[in-house]
Amino acid sequence: MVNIDELKFDVNGLIPAVVADSISGKVLMLAYMNRESLEISMKKKLTCFYSRSRKELWLKGETSGNYQHIVSITADCDKDTLLVLVEKDGPACHTGNETCFFEPVFRSDELHEFSLNGLYDLLTDRKEKLPEGSYTTYLFQKGRDKILKKVGEESTEVIIAGKADDKAETIYELADLAYHALVLMVDMGITVEDVHRELASRHVIDHKVKQEKMTGGKG
Numbered sequence: 601m602v603n604i605d606e607l608k609f610d611v612n613g614l615i616p617a618v619v620a621d622s623i624s625g626k627v628l629m630l631a632y633m634n635r636e637s638l639e640i641s642m643k644k645k646l647t648c649f650y651s652r653s654r655k656e657l658w659l660k661g662e663t664s665g666n667y668q669h670i671v672s673i674t675a676d677c678d679k680d681t682l683l684v685l686v687e688k689d690g691p692a693c694h695t696g697n698e699t700c701f702f703e704p705v706f707r708s709d710e711l712h713e714f715s716l717n718g719l720y721d722l723l724t725d726r727k728e729k730l731p732e733g734s735y736t737t738y739l740f741q742k743g744r745d746k747i748l749k750k751v752g753e754e755s756t757e758v759i760i761a762g763k764a765d766d767k768a769e770t771i772y773e774l775a776d777l778a779y780h781a782l783v784l785m786v787d788m789g790i791t792v793e794d795v796h797r798e799l800a801s802r803h804v805i806d807h808k809v810k811q812e813k814m815t816g817g818k819g
Contacts, residue, residue: 604639608679609635613635616631617630617684618630618684619684621685623687625794628688628699629693632650632683636650637649640657640659641684644659645670646661646668667686668684668688719782720782727786
């Protein structure tokens, strides 16, 4: 564990802090901390920064209610930048956007970013607009029973491919299953974050069970 004394604050006593969503991995904002704000952040488990323009400390969410609950703080290899993973109560940006980074500067024609959250957002848009010719539109128009049927069919395909020990086919079918599962989630109003939190809670339980087995249930 890195001690605060090992961190390299700049000549103004500041260190940049990149804040990211612990669930989606999305970068939310870049701010600065001094030693005092970092100590407050760790004590309160809420992000606290130093405003270079106002020259004062500010607790994120104190006026807006959009607090950022700290999951972890990690220093980079040079110990002069921090990565702060958080669970947020609301938008990170003062504009109301989820993240401060939403103004495109460059986008590659060959490479494309992808995330489950991005796909989820696309499927949500499909449900709202129902564009013609879209397979996703077809599923939403057919309704829950059709969506559930496809989830069942794709689950079976995954089992068949896995049983055949066909890795490439299993990957293909898992992708189909994941897509249809996301369609079901959108249809039911279940978010990627909902599933992430459920899995995270199981991880904690599993960790406790492992510890109990190692200690023989003592203590």
